Amino acid sequence: MKTALAPRYWGAHLLALVLVAAASGLGWWQYAAYQAQQEAEARDLTRAEPVALAEVMGPDDPFPAPSVGQPVAVEGTWVPGGTVYVEGREHDGADGYWVLTPLAVGGPDAPALPVVRGWVASPSDATAPPEGAGSVQGWLQPAEGTGVADVDRSDDVVPQVRTADLIQHVEQDLYGAYAVVDHDAAANAALVDADALEPADLAALPRAAGSTGLRNLLYALEWVLFGAFAGFVWWRYVRDLTRAPTEAAPSADEPEDRPVASSP
Incomplete structure (x- = not known):
């Protein structure tokens, strides 16, 4: 060496x-x-033109995997009594809550789409949920299911946006998805101004092509x-x-030493 x-x-x-x-x-x-x-390609879908929710999925349909992050336009009736606060959500490095209110797509008793209106540091900071008819534009996200249990079903705090947890707070069926309000969309200007909430970050982005x-x-x-x-x-x-050098083999020009046989 x-x-x-x-x-x-x-x-x-x-x-x-x-x-x-x-x-x-x-x-x-x-x-x-x-x-x-x-x-970059994953985010491109979130910047696509919004489509009606009915063009993407129905209330009983499984979540269409290619539509993660798809902007959708939803009209219906707010269900203020179903408002919950999803804990463990970060925004700009701070821990807090998502403010989620279902929007019944159609009449008040129609299946509802959970809508994340924004983020707050504490549930006490949230403004009153909207009532009556409403329309929103947001990014479609699949319902979560990390297996975290809601240890206290008597309050309005849930650990995740899971249908099994949210259904306990409403009287109607829920879509197997939720929407995150786009605070920059002109269609949401009135709602954003009334709520005065910080925008919620997307939990999932669409998959880019292979x-x-x-x-x-x-x-x-x-x-x-x-x-x-x-x-x-x-x-x-x-x-x-x-590597250790090896002994040099005898050259062809050099005669090898051979024992001389003794004569009888």
């Missing part, structure tokens, strides 16, 4: 280190670009392989330097 550490070999070691470091850095850069493109950023991902893999190859070449080089 002392032979490989001799000063005359430092240049080779430095070159190997530079190649591996460069390959690692470029590979990480390409992978970061791949992730950025995936996230081909999004695929070229960057392949480039990242290529740089990883190049770095691994450079490391392998360096390892072979060091191994050859530190």
